[in-house]
Amino acid sequence: MRWTLKSEINPQITSKLAQELGVENTIAKLLVNRGIETFEQAKDFFRPNLNNLHNPYLMKDMDCAVSRIEKAISEGENILIYGDYDVDGTTSVSLVSSYLKTIHPNVATYIPDRYAEGYGISFQGIDYAEDNGITLIIALDCGIKAIDQVNYAKEKGIDFIICDHHRPGDKIPNAVAVLDPKQEDCEYPYKELCGCGVGFKLVQALASNQGKTIDDLVEYLDLVATAIAADIVPITGENRILAYFGLQVINQNPRTGIKAMIQQVKKEEFTITDVVFIIAPRINAAGRIKHGNYAVELLTEMDFDTAVKFASEIEKNNTDRKELDKTITNEALQQITDNSEEQTFSTVVYAENWHKGVIGIVASRLIETYYRPTLVFTKSGDKLAASARSVKGFDVYNALEQCSEFIEQFGGHKYAAGLTLEPSNYENFKAKFEEVVKNTLPEELRTPEISIDSEINLDEVTPKFFRILKQLEPFGPQNMKPIFMSGGLRDNGYGKKVGADETHLKLNIFQGSDQKTYNAIGFSMGEKHQITANGNSFKAVFNIDENHWNGYTSLQLLLKDIEEE
Known part of the structure; x- marks a missing residue:
């Protein structure tokens, strides 16, 4: 994972906005980084109004x-x-x-x-x-x-x-x-x-x-x-x-x-x-x-x-879809392993019996394992049809345009597209797509990025702070759930791997000389337990979330990644 800390766009605007809104600088920085720089813009953001829809x-x-x-x-x-x-x-x-x-x-x-x-x-x-x-x-x-x-x-x-x-x-x-x-x-x-x-x-x-x-x-x-x-x-x-x-x-x-x-x-x-x-x-x-x-x-x-x-x-359809998705993903992963010498910058896989309805989901799954622009093809009538998915920052639609000599039809967005081609063009298309990605995908985009909104001290994580964060909802592209980074962290000795197969990591962490501990959970991070063991100092990136357990609600850190210090 690449950790990228967003730079503070304008400290003067941040300080002024924090003062006008009566919030911490961290909250004001989140807003300014989302293009909200004035009291009026903040008001419209925190209090959406149907009358502000365009004519x-x-x-x-x-x-x-x-x-x-x-x-x-x-x-x-x-x-x-x-x-x-x-x-x-x-x-x-x-x-x-x-x-x-x-x-x-x-x-x-x-x-x-x-x-x-x-x-x-x-x-x-x-x-x-x-x-x-x-x-x-x-x-x-x-x-x-x-x-x-x-x-x-x-x-x-x-x-x-x-x-x-x-x-x-x-x-x-x-x-x-x-x-x-x-x-x-x-x-x-x-x-x-x-x-x-x-x-x-x-x-x-x-x-x-x-x-x-x-x-x-x-x-x-x-x-x-x-x-x-x-x-x-x-x-x-x-x-x-x-x-x-x-x-x-x-x-x-x-x-x-x-x-x-x-x-x-x-x-x-x-x-x-x-x-x-x-x-x-x-x-x-x-x-x-x-x-x-x-x-x-x-x-x-x-x-x-x-x-x-x-x-x-429809619930039954969804259950069937999950089974198909799992089976095809496993077959596609095996195909990538078998053909590992052919492709190193992109993933293009094909089997004529794969269900056309789930190839888009499978493409997204493959990116979780092999982080690169991905196309999954199947047979559709006498043509081949594919779903394309991309990695952050890479325009797969533009990449497909550069391969259009081998494509019959395509459409979509920057991160997701669909296309059809003649079976005889498959190998040529595959080679061309690999070449285009190789020449246009910058080195830094080949590693998953964690975009960090702000570095904070854990003592800022209070119920009031969380209540304001909640008001940033609904989250989504260009208004993602805020990700924070903190350093000088230690586990209090009760950290452990959890889950049926010990794939998750549960910690009780504190920062510096402050003995107050914070619950933290890292899903699929069990293998990183050693980083936090034996009183080692580490840094972490995380969301702040609520944990509901036995009728009791508490704040917890939802870990995205941890690294040794």
């Missing part, structure tokens, strides 16, 4: 999108809500279809089959629309590169409205409206919305034309928060506001489908992390193992007993 009509083509939908409603047209099969796509479809059904009866939904149709807008989906007399398709979380598909639909008299958040290509589809804040000529102030976020802005614009306010749309924010969490978008600006209030809905009054899932896991309060690791995988499992329609049915179901049945089915 949806600032987004390019929003007026065209709304007028086309209003025309469809007034003329009784059939509308199809089309979205991808992942969490962002299925929540988007659930949100927009739920809202439109409150004002228009002729609304259908469509999720492409991951295996038969693949990612994005399919010709099969357009044929379905034609067969069912649909004249308007609203595509969510996909479509920004669907040039041919939109033209195909136009020939059949079907209009498209595209709501996407992926990076556009050189050409924009010839749709009635294209809502994507990442378009170069779109002046929308916030560029990091997820697909469901763009869908919500469309609903916000439609609702405002009907005299509704943002308060009338709060019930949809559980879906938006789930998509924000699952799609790993920055939790800044509008995303922070939407996630903050969406979490309140999840915890206080969630829609029936989410309530049914929560009931199964029996957890009282959900954080963004819980949404990422508990709710999102279950929604995703439907599209991975069966069909994304299951997720939309669950998320739009009004009857609780029916939702519980859907949730049980």
Whole structure:
């Protein structure tokens, strides 16, 4: 692990902000490093307000999108809500279809089959629309590169409205409206919305034309928060506001489908992390193992007993997904070991029988063992399909662009992408990708980094300090849970390896001459016990967390890494 201590951007601004807010310098430094430098900015950050959401009509083509939908409603047209099969796509479809059904009866939904149709807008989906007399398709979380598909639909008299958040290509589809804040000529102030976020802005614009306010749309924010969490978008600006209030809905009054899932896991309060690791995988499992329609049915179901049945089915899908994930990860790790001479800067693995629904998860798992940009391929029809995942700081989307001569189709983000290619191009692609990564991945990015917010003394770790840290939530990209570093630490002699196979490390540590001890736990750090044994002095990086045990709550340090001093 590389330990990187963030530099203090401006000590004068930090001191002034600490004084104005009445907080310790450490808290002020956390805020300044997150771009919050004034009292007003801090107020907006600590007290998110729905009225601070941007006017949806600032987004390019929003007026065209709304007028086309209003025309469809007034003329009784059939509308199809089309979205991808992942969490962002299925929540988007659930949100927009739920809202439109409150004002228009002729609304259908469509999720492409991951295996038969693949990612994005399919010709099969357009044929379905034609067969069912649909004249308007609203595509969510996909479509920004669907040039041919939109033209195909136009020939059949079907209009498209595209709501996407992926990076556009050189050409924009010839749709009635294209809502994507990442378009170069779109002046929308916030560029990091997820697909469901763009869908919500469309609903916000439609609702405002009907005299509704943002308060009338709060019930949809559980879906938006789930998509924000699952799609790993920055939790800044509008995303922070939407996630903050969406979490309140999840915890206080969630829609029936989410309530049914929560009931199964029996957890009282959900954080963004819980949404990422508990709710999102279950929604995703439907599209991975069966069909994304299951997720939309669950998320739009009004009857609780029916939702519980859907949730049980999805729970089974999730269990199956975990088994597949484990099996394929082990096979892929063995393949890397067998081919260790071929690749040293990237990981590219392939087996034709691997389940397409879990290769993205497997790619992330492989990075945990071999920290390098990773692609996992499987057979998909007569093509090969892959999921790509990257390491911190490396743009895998750009790397794939440099290999485009061997790729049939690709799309995605800096850290996650998908692609298809002809089987005959696999070896050439693999060699080219290795070469690109070798030439463009800086040495320092080849080791996992722990980015440390601040060095602190342990006596700063107080209940009051922790209460303020909690107010930085919800955490996520660009507002990660703060990581601290402390040195001059010793264990009081009660430190030990814990867990069934002694893989974890539990310590009672103190600093310097201060005899007050602090509980610390390091998961999967049992092998580092020797560093802390025999009164050795060490330094540690950690989060501050709460430990709930037998009805008693105490602060504890959640260790990320330790080193000898």
